[in-house]
Amino acid sequence: MRLVICDTANDVAEWAAAYVKKRILDFAPGPDRYFTLGLPTGSTPLGMYRRLIRYYKDGELSFKYVKTFNMDEYVNLPRSHEESYHYYMFHNFFSHIDIDPSNAHLLDGNAPDLDAECQAFERSIREAGGIRLFIGGIGPDGHIAFNEPGSSLNSRTRVKTLAQETIDANSRFFGNDKSLVPTQALTVGVATVMDADTVMILVTGMAKAFALHKAIECGINHMWTVSAFQNHPQAFFIVDDDATAELKVKTVKYFRGLNAVHHQLLE
Numbered sequence: 001m002r003l004v005i006c007d008t009a010n011d012v013a014e015w016a017a018a019y020v021k022k023r024i025l026d027f028a029p030g031p032d033r034y035f036t037l038g039l040p041t042g043s044t045p046l047g048m049y050r051r052l053i054r055y056y057k058d059g060e061l062s063f064k065y066v067k068t069f070n071m072d073e074y075v076n077l078p079r080s081h082e083e084s085y086h087y088y089m090f091h092n093f094f095s096h097i098d099i100d101p102s103n104a105h106l107l108d109g110n111a112p113d114l115d116a117e118c119q120a121f122e123r124s125i126r127e128a129g130g131i132r133l134f135i136g137g138i139g140p141d142g143h144i145a146f147n148e149p150g151s152s153l154n155s156r157t158r159v160k161t162l163a164q165e166t167i168d169a170n171s172r173f174f175g176n177d178k179s180l181v182p183t184q185a186l187t188v189g190v191a192t193v194m195d196a197d198t199v200m201i202l203v204t205g206m207a208k209a210f211a212l213h214k215a216i217e218c219g220i221n222h223m224w225t226v227s228a229f230q231n232h233p234q235a236f237f238i239v240d241d242d243a244t245a246e247l248k249v250k251t252v253k254y255f256r257g258l259n260a261v262h263h264q265l266l267e
């Protein structure tokens with residue numbers, strides 16, 4: 001595992017976007033060779049999306065031959081709802097870049113058969129040749145996508161009922177009215193993300209500090225599903241200084257000392 005410690009949330013966004021750009025450019029995608037990217041929503045990745053849009057607008061990066069797969073979506077929230085992850089992705093990213101919308105895969109939380117929808121999503125990831133780079137965020141309870149505490153670490157895409165902590169955390173997007181937050185979501189499983197060649201998890205702010213400690217300094221545990229990535233051969237956590245508040249000084253010193261090595265990954 002790599003832990004890249006940046007000073008600020010803005011530096012996390014810059015680092016993550018530079019890494020995505022490098023991976024896509026190094027891959028040299030084309031009509032017979034699509035780069036596959038797993039994507040998150042939430043407030044954490046917004047800066048990264050803004051930077052990627054800037055790369056596109058400056059002619060430094062194209063998404064023409066990129067296929068994306070989003071991690072999750074609420075159940076029973078219309079696509080046009082401003083808090084649906086469909087809306088988020090088109091509003092904050094896809095509408096501003098040259099991706100073909102048919103290559104932007106999102107789970108449909110309004111599908112008549114939700115189980116079939118989840119199976120079809122797994123199938124389309126397989127048909128695309130798997131995911132090269134899966135980017136994720138975490139909840140304060142250490143969930144990845146919507147894999148709430150207690151989710152199987154071997155889980156695949158499925159319907160999940162949200163934990164109260166997630167409903168509380170996400171109510172800020174629904175006018176602080178918890179009753180308006182959907183209670184279920186479709187989510188990729190922990191194993192779906194584990195299958196990706198590289199996993200990059202963005203963690204910013206003090207509210208995620210305890211989850212980061214559980215993720216990297218304690219054992220693998222299904223109550224903190226992001227800890228599963230200790231077993232991934234190429235997992236990165238890109239974090240800001242605030243997110244390290246619950247880590248041991250020794251851990252922080254060691255990984256800060258590796259920053260120059262990590263920087264080479266962007267060159």
Ligand SMILES: N[C@@H]1[C@@H](O)[C@H](O)[C@@H](COP(=O)(O)O)O[C@@H]1O
Nearest residue numbers: 040042043044137138139145146
């Ligand atoms: N399902 C999403 C997660 O995929 C995301 O990582 C998390 C954190 O969001 P934020 O970045 O806004 O803290 O929110 C939701 O629960």
